[in-house]
Amino acid sequence: MGDERLDQVDDTTRSILDHWTEFAPDDRLAHLLRDASRGVTRALQLRLSEHGISFGHWAFLRVLWTLDGISQRELAVQAGLMESTTHTALNRMEELGHIERRHKPGNRRKLHVYLTPRGRALEKTLVPLAEEVNRIAVAGLSARQLESVRKAMLTIITNLALDEAEASKRGQRIVSTRDIGRRNARAAAKKKAATHKKDATKG
DNA sequence: AAACGCGCCGGGAGAGATCT
């Protein structure tokens, strides 16, 4: 690889890059997307943490900067996260003084989320950091390449969304991690019992 | 270097309150 900047990267990053350039240049796209996504996330995390902001809070702040005062549920949808995750994050954000939650007159059920002046002020500090990460991530790509990447990403997202919609129509859904854990535990127990039985008949 | 523990986050499920 002829890029002398790579002398600065750590061994882990180096091995990831070696994997993609030397050993498995044709490995599945999903793996490439994962590495790219992780890199972008970590770059942003690095910058946010310097301001005491966790990556989880970033998603909610971004929504609130444009949709201040929406309900907790709407916020979860807009941020693309589960309501339980939203609830936990908002508790912390309220503690930190970035948001406050209030009921509107006439509706004691819905809780609306409002930025505090402090939360609002974060926009000026944090958005440039995200823009910086974007700039760094696409450095060396031409406008044309960037346009192609954008199109490709949108196509991938659309294709996968359609696939999920089809699966949903068939009644197929993602098995929860808990169910998988239980299933594995049952399988392990069964295997152990079978081994035990085998040993007992032997001896 | 490998194992371990910890904290954070995401997700599922369900209870309880409130609205329509």
Added chain:
DNA sequence: AGATCTCTCCCGGCGCGTTT
């Protein structure tokens, strides 16, 4: 009564720092 919304609990995945 049924729908909607918030909140809580629990568990698993992941990254990271510490210990062995």
